[in-house]
Amino acid sequence: xxxxxxxxxxxxxxxxxxxxxxxxxxxxxxxxxxxxxxxxxxxxxxxxxxxxxxxxxxxxxxxxxxxxxxxxxxxxxxxxxxxxxxxxxxxxxxxxxxxxxxxxxxxxxxxxxxxxxxxxxxxxxxxxxxxxxxxxxxxxxxxx
Numbered sequence: 182x183x184x185x186x187x188x189x190x191x192x193x194x195x196x197x198x199x200x201x202x203x204x205x206x207x208x209x210x211x212x213x214x215x216x217x218x219x220x221x222x223x224x225x226x227x228x229x230x231x232x233x234x235x236x237x238x239x240x241x242x243x244x245x246x247x248x249x250x251x252x253x254x255x256x257x258x259x260x261x262x263x264x265x266x267x268x269x270x271x272x273x274x275x276x277x278x279x280x281x282x283x284x285x286x287x288x289x290x291x292x293x294x295x296x297x298x299x300x301x302x303x304x305x306x307x308x309x310x311x312x313x314x315x316x317x318x319x320x321x322x323x324x325x
Contacts, residue, residue: 183250183251183252184225184226184227184252185226185227185228185229185249185251185252186221186226186227186228186229186251186252186253186254186255186319186322187229187231187242187243187245187246187251187253187254187255188214188217188228188229188230188231188254188255188315189231189232189239189242189243189254189255189256189257189258190210190230190231190232190233190257190259191232191233191234191236191239191256191257191258191259191260191261191262192233192234192235192259192260192261193234193259193260194210194232194257194259195210195232195234197209197210197212197213197284198210198212204284204285205284205285205311206284206311206312208311208312210230210232212312213312213315214228214230216312216315216316217230217315217316217319220316220319220320221319224319224320224323226252226319226322226323228319229251236261236265236267236268239256239258239261239268239271240267240268240271243256243268243271243272243275243277243279244271244274244275246275246277247275247276247277251277252277252322252325253277253278253279253280253304253322253325254277254278254279254280255279255280255282255315255318255319255322256268256272256279256280256281256282256299256303257281257282257283257284257315258281258299261299262281262283262287262297262298262299262300263287263297263298264298265298265299266298268298268299268302269298269299269301269302272299272302272303273302278304278322278325279299279302279303279304280303280304280305280306280307280318280321280322281297281299281300281303281305281306281307281308282306282307282308282314282315282318283306283307283308283309283314284308284309284310284311284312284314285308285309286308286309287308288308304325305321307321
């Protein structure tokens, strides 16, 4: 799967489009998946898009990305970004590059959102551009 980009989404991202659209925008996760698939085709890449509200699923999928030879992972860990040593450890345990993605800009939000365990292990971070953050991260992943 060397041309596959895993796109992993954490808790509550299944509610995009409904949940606080003034912060996260009106695009649903399916809308974002469609945009990514369209752009990935242009880049000769494939998208494997997943979402879970469970931390262990995200960890298993990070391991799977490594095991299957994925080119990269785009990870929007949601609130786990700020709390999960387990995701940090999983990211450090694999060689597959991980790009942290956020719709909003955590640095411009509440104090507790300004620390990212995910970011400490990520190759890079793209945030604050709404759904475009995912497309920018895909462009970066294509060049890894």
